Amino acid sequence: MTTAVLTDTEPLKASDRCDRCGAAAYVRVVLGGGELLFCAHHGKKYNDGLAKVAIEIHDFSDKLTEATPKVAADEER
Template sequence: MSTTLAPHATLTASDRCDRCGAQAYLRVRLPAGGELLFCAHHAKQHEDSLKKVAVEIQDERNKLTSITNAPPSEER
């Protein structure tokens, strides 16, 4: 490995949504240096506004679909 950036820590069960306390699947880094955590529900709800302010969004919602029995994709 050369001088690549350190990978982000994976979100875990101890990472909780700032809004409702559910397990977080989205980590949003803010320009000021802080970060916000959102569950899948609130990630979707705030996604548009987050994209405007975030310097980086770590989206691990794909982990959800591998755990739950999500129905087949909405569009084929």
């Protein structure tokens, strides 16, 4: 396991994926032992629980509007 020290709030990259569904990540949750990445959907879904355990939560989902394609993704399946 790598112990990367986060010195800055790096924006999420296109290669960063939600730990739950594999969609593009927009929320980074920093925990004591590492970090988790979530898409906007799962970031919201787990927000309440994560807020209790997270050291930091970086929400980039406000960037979603410009990045979301018009075509509805069939990601709920």
